Amino acid sequence: MRNRDLLPVDLHRALLVGRLWLDGAPRLIAVRAGEAIDISGLAPTMSDLLDMDDPAAAVRAVRGSPIGAIDDILERSTPRRAAAGPFLLAPCDLQAIKAAGVTFVSSMIERVVEERAGGDAAQAEQFRAALVSELGSELRAIRPGSAEAARAKALLSERGLWSQYLEVGLGPDAEIFSKAQPMSAVGFGAHIGIHPRSRWNNPEPEVVLAVSSRGQVVGATLGNDVNLRDFEGRSALLLSRAKDNNASCAIGPFIRLFDDGFGLDDVRAADLMLTVDGPDGFHLSGESSMRQISRDPLDLVAQTIEYHHFPDGFVLFCGTLFAPTQDRDTPGGGFTHKIGDVVEIRSPLLGTLRNTVTTSDLAPPWTFGTRALMASLAGRVNP
Template sequence: MGAVSFDPGAHLPPDWRAATLLGRVDFGEGPSPVLVRDGVVHDMSRVAPTVSMLVEAGATDPSAGRAVGQLDALGLSPAAGPAPRLLSPVDFQCVKACGVTFAVSAVERVIEERARGDAGAALSLRARLEEQVGGSIRSVVPGSDEAAALKAALIAEGLWSQYLEVAIGPDAEVFTKAPVLSTVGWGDEIGVRSDSTWNNPEPEVVLLVDPRGNAVGATLGNDVNLRDFEGRSALLLGKAKDNNASCSLGPFVRLFDEGFTIDDVRGAELSLLIEGEDGYRLQGASSMREISRDPLELVRQTLSEHQYPDGFALFLGTLFAPTQDRDEPGRGFTHKRGDLVIIKSGKLGVLVNRVTTSRDARPWTDGIAAAVRQLAARGLVGA
């Protein structure tokens, strides 16, 4: 993406000036938490030195910070560009994700498992499973008596899978997507493993949750998935999901207020556009109205036996499961280096990333120790 500037008119929702936006910007000294309201960017680093601390304190009044200027006049660039740089909007929060929260994604995960990661073997499996499972799985409530009856029927037919268990069983799939401070933001390169041959983006709504378990806002995310790795074995989920630059968030977190609530998340419509340097073009969509579990139920399950003292970001899953062929018939879709991935949602804006390999993406070098040293050098925390 080079040094292309962030354009609020193109990359934020139409009502962005009426929204309260939370993010991170590097003005040249290191990452600072910022709040944007009425179009003005406020550096909040003297109020709270990190986004996680700002959220913990409930500090959503930008007037307590230092006004920097109008957002549309700052010329924000991606993380690899010149300052000021727009970064991923989270820092010390744990990054969690829920999988198989939509019926279509459940069917596709079963296909991955049965095909053992072979995209060519997936075509006939897809037809059989959609015929046997597709309609019935959409109509049941996870964990209900009807879901248990469907499970028994599918076991009898030899079609049961661990993925259907988390799709309609009582327990959601919740996993750790990325280490603290490793996520990339708007305009940055996003990575897939160099040895993966079947992979795709996963456009998702991501909730930001404070240490007390309250969802305080939402942003867009790309939960990059390696279908070949996870399809070979569910025990390879870590390698399928957590690689350098494999998790993007942004451009900002939109905080909940009178103009944006959890009901807007429940009703969110996401669109996806992939444009390849080879001329390939793929469009897709994901509707939160079709999610099997309520977003706040996913938050509850994430917190059921765990605490998150710095809060967490929670990917809510996706309906998008690309099957459109890219090269050979029956081989489905997979990324190629240089693909431009554009994720849009009306109330959250636009997240843009270009695909490279995790090996060639910008290395992740600034971890927790480096962040603490940097904050101390700026006088934002005690040395």
């Protein structure tokens, strides 16, 4: 894939903002005419930028300073990146990193499979066919929290099929959890980390909403919400152990700001394509369509902020339709990652997020946190 193909198909009109590591410090950038433009003078952080009354208008108006060709920066954004940069960072900084789970029927069924299999991939297939037969056709058109969903819950309980995952998939309350700490997400080209003890896991291609402190959705990007199926399948109480590990959250390549040419309806209609290419020659491809989501993105945002405040804003993973069942090594063994897998998540209007799989203990340590960012910003003011 050419570097230019990693960007939105309508790049000429897409308003892209991101973060770049250069000479020991993060910079805010915009993409214009194939160039990365330093717009750090517009706002100190991405959180501040997205909290402006009209971020899109502000980015259009600022002149900024050219840094270099975006193709060259994409080329340098690899796991073997130079310490001084330039390379892309995750496009968020101070924002909370939240995620919604079980927002698609197929992924809801897979969570139940994990639970019934006790996190054992070898046992998954025997449960999957029966559950799809029992649940799939009945649940796809049901709106969570509706009277019809309540009747379905009662029926499933009678059949002995009830699950905590069906509760958040069908009930009024969405599953909203903290995916990672602010500043901890990795960006385009970086290593993405799998827990070293996990033996059953997969990527999760998702649309990620960029939300201001006022709860206004101002843009969108792509994310990989790595899923450890064995950990969470053993117990839902292991969710934080399964989700929040070093380098286990990838976001990028850029946030596309909402404007007259791109908005929430484009997010609602977004199609995501995923490929995994392994060092063993294995190839996996799949798709996820936001058209099949069971909860509207604005409902997910509303439930996130209903009883919580986010003074720095937040980014929100919307969930995924994709749950791979293709066997990789042994019949019935399903899919799991291997070190060296290259994962690409693409959506035509958002570009491509590419990462290379390693384990969380071997991924570069997270060292540049909020305190380091504050020190870096203070150094700009008082050099």
